[in-house]
Amino acid sequence: MRIALVATCLGDAMFPQALKATVEILERLGHEVVFPSDQTCCGQMHVNTGYLDMALPLVRHHVEVFADAAEVAVAPSGSCVGCVRHQHAMVARRGGDEDLARAAEDLAGRTYELSELLVDVLGVTDVGAYYPHRVTYHPTCHSLRMLRVGDKPLRLLRAVRGLHLVELPDAEVCCGFGGTFAVKNAEVSTAMLADKMANVLTSGAEVCTAGDSSCLMHIGGGLSRLRSGVRTVHLAEILASTEDGTPARDIVFDTTEVGEGKGVHP
Structure with missing residues (x-):
């Protein structure tokens, strides 16, 4: 395809x-x-x-x-x-x-x-990934409520070899980012983030994953300031990881047919 x-x-x-x-x-x-x-x-x-x-x-x-x-x-x-x-x-x-x-x-x-x-x-749940870490999954608001992806990310994670999936308490509660919400309502956003971080730490996970970089940026920023040692990693990066430890390879998109100099580069 x-x-x-x-x-x-x-x-x-x-x-x-x-x-x-x-x-x-x-x-x-x-x-x-x-x-x-x-x-x-x-x-x-x-x-x-x-x-x-x-x-x-x-x-x-x-x-x-x-x-x-x-x-x-x-x-x-x-x-x-x-x-x-x-x-x-x-x-x-x-x-x-x-x-x-x-x-x-x-x-x-x-x-x-x-x-x-x-x-x-594509009808796939096992993408051949290997990721030997304790991972918890945060279902982002738009994926959960607008797209209704349900347990699809969890089904993909459960098929990853070496991965130990742990439950995130109050998983469906918003992390507090919400785009401009975090800017316009900083105090409320910070309080929501504190609750989300507490739940991530309670899970005992090494890694918190999600399908949106924006939420991971918000959660990851908070966890880094706590010096918690818990990392945020996008779902795609986990699914791209292989048993030999090779991450997604450095890709330079070929823009020769559709334009010059506008692609995403490593």
Whole structure:
């Protein structure tokens, strides 16, 4: 299958290792991954803060870039996939562009969060990973409530050789990030983060994983300030790990056919 990678802003700027890992997993399973280098922000930040008019051109651009790029699109981010699936058509219709709304709906039906793609579309739970650590899983709000990925990430983790999966107390409670929520409501966000960190530490895990880099950034920042020794690792990175200890390989996306100098690089 030909699969288009949606890099996401945060992944492109700060967490390229999750993107590399996503490519590594899918290529290991025999699929072709393409990277449309003209992609930009999906518009989630604008929509979530009420700037729908500013989001409209971003939605239009996203649809133009990904509509014919591949059979399906994938992002290692429940948050961004949630925007594509549940907000893009709404933004287009509010802007009076019904043709764009229909195109956005078609693309939304072919856009998946990583665990959804692996389990529901590719029919895989064992991706050949090896990760000998005690791991707990934080279900991010968008993946849990917007996408309803359910236990798909847990099914993938349970199939990883060497991994000891431990339960996270109050797992479904928000970590307090919420994008601009953490900025506008810093004290509330910090209190929510403190509860989440306490539960991670109670689990006895060495690693806290999730499907969104944004939540891991929030939780990981707090854990590092506590000098807890607990790491945050994206789900894709765990699934890309192999028995010989090789992480996702250094990938430079080939942009020769679709643009120059806009790809995600190690």
